[in-house]
Amino acid sequence: MNIAVLSGKGGTGKTTVSTNLALALKANYIDCDVEEPNGFLFIKPEVDTEEKVMVEYPVIDDNKCKSCGACVNVCQFNALAKVKDDIMLFQKLCHGCGACQIACKYKAITYGEREIGKIEKGTARDINCSRGILNISEPMAVPVIRELLKNLSDGINLIDCPPGTSCNVVNALKYADSAILVTEPSEFGLHDLKMAVELVKMYNIPFGIVINKDDGKDNIVKKYCMEEKIPLIGTIPYGKDTAVLYSKGGVLYDDLHHKEIFNQLSKAAKEVLSWN
Amino acid sequence: MKIAISATGKTIENLLDMRFGRCEYFQIHDTESGEIKILDNKGQNASGGAGIAASNQLIDEKVDVIITGNLGPNAFELIEKSGIKAYKCGNIDISSVLEKYKNGELEEIKMSGPAHHGGSH
Numbered sequence: 001m002n003i004a005v006l007s008g009k010g011g012t013g014k015t016t017v018s019t020n021l022a023l024a025l026k027a028n029y030i031d032c033d034v035e036e037p038n039g040f041l042f043i044k045p046e047v048d049t050e051e052k053v054m055v056e057y058p059v060i061d062d063n064k065c066k067s068c069g070a071c072v073n074v075c076q077f078n079a080l081a082k083v084k085d086d087i088m089l090f091q092k093l094c095h096g097c098g099a100c101q102i103a104c105k106y107k108a109i110t111y112g113e114r115e116i117g118k119i120e121k122g123t124a125r126d127i128n129c130s131r132g133i134l135n136i137s138e139p140m141a142v143p144v145i146r147e148l149l150k151n152l153s154d155g156i157n158l159i160d161c162p163p164g165t166s167c168n169v170v171n172a173l174k175y176a177d178s179a180i181l182v183t184e185p186s187e188f189g190l191h192d193l194k195m196a197v198e199l200v201k202m203y204n205i206p207f208g209i210v211i212n213k214d215d216g217k218d219n220i221v222k223k224y225c226m227e228e229k230i231p232l233i234g235t236i237p238y239g240k241d242t243a244v245l246y247s248k249g250g251v252l253y254d255d256l257h258h259k260e261i262f263n264q265l266s267k268a269a270k271e272v273l274s275w276n
Numbered sequence: 277m278k279i280a281i282s283a284t285g286k287t288i289e290n291l292l293d294m295r296f297g298r299c300e301y302f303q304i305h306d307t308e309s310g311e312i313k314i315l316d317n318k319g320q321n322a323s324g325g326a327g328i329a330a331s332n333q334l335i336d337e338k339v340d341v342i343i344t345g346n347l348g349p350n351a352f353e354l355i356e357k358s359g360i361k362a363y364k365c366g367n368i369d370i371s372s373v374l375e376k377y378k379n380g381e382l383e384e385i386k387m388s389g390p391a392h393h394g395g396s397h
Contacts, residue, residue, distance in 0.1 A: 072332065077324055078319075078322055078324065078326070078332070081328050081331065081335075081354050082332065082335065083335065083357045083358040084357075084358060084359070086357075088357065090328060090350055093324055093325045093328070093350075
């Protein structure tokens with residue numbers, strides 16, 4: 001059972017919900033917000049394995065290359081350019097699709113590998129934790145996300161997704177059996193939630209909503225859930241105690257009051273996402 | 277001499293587009309023949325590497341000069357290597373841009389502006 005935790009808007013509490021639900025459910029925690037993974041700051045696992053994530057890029061043999069420009073024309077990602085009698089490569093734009101090698105009549109192109117990030121795995125409080133880290137200045141996160149999610153273990157996996165609805169989230173969702181959408185009762189929160197809902201619906205998987213920083217009132221998100229008939233898994237109240245614990249990098253689940261909230265949420269999630 | 281200008285439209289009354297890689301059109305003015313050629317910027321719809329796509333197009337057209345607002349790091353590197361001179365200008369109408377260029381009032385671009393990654397789409 002792979003549960004994706006996403007939000008649309010950033011900063012609504014994806015990591016808060018996924019780390020604490022992982023503890024409540026004794027599930028595996030996977031941080032695939034590889035551009036800024038922060039779940040480990042709270043769970044603090046001991047990392048025992050580290051793997052590099054590699055991507056391919058073309059290597060042009062100058063002795064064979066006639067600078068005909070066929071590789072430049074075929075590249076869909078603008079990673080190659082022809083300047084005077086030379087072919088220039090913009091490594092970071094290459095998606096490793098292999099088209100330039102096929103297009104080259106002079107067999108001048110082979111592929112090299114370079115590192116764009118890494119995968120870390122470890123344990124904390126008897127749960128398995130893993131995360132992907134994209135190196136600074138690398139524009140392409142998807143290869144790291146794929147590597148992280150391709151061999152998920154059995155049992156319950158909580159996938160802490162990146163914000164937004166970009167390729168990074170689309171790729172993370174490919175590995176999910178159900179989804180939890182975390183939002184806040186603000187106009188921005190609702191606006192981006194709607195986009196996230198549209199995206200999740202394309203996957204035909206069960207999903208529900210968690211409202212973080214809830215004001216306890218009949219707010220715009222609750223109204224939206226009613227109108228759209230989307231199950232509300234539960235709420236996390238807006239409170240200073242939550243913010244104080246969070247600011248210290250503490251685990252909310254260690255606090256009795258919050259423990260109850262997350263136990264409730266995990267019970268409701270099991271019903272909404274209907275798993276056995 | 278061929279001068280390429282990033283533009284918001286197809287005539288000399290239109291404004292210069294401050295963006296290079298994502299501008300809508302390039303107007304190529306041939307100072308010898310007086311001809312104007314309009315190019316749809318292929319970079320505009322590129323998912324990534326817009327500046328490179330735009331540069332490739334202008335290199336193919338064998339332009340001598342580019343006038344735009346800013347050049348990103350990739351486009352800058354490419355244009356510098358291909359020996360094309362790039363000049364900076366504000367978003368004024370194209371006829372005024374040409375006038376300013378003729379009077380030597382434009383500053384040459386010697387450094388790239390910040391990169392705009394459209395995300396890893």
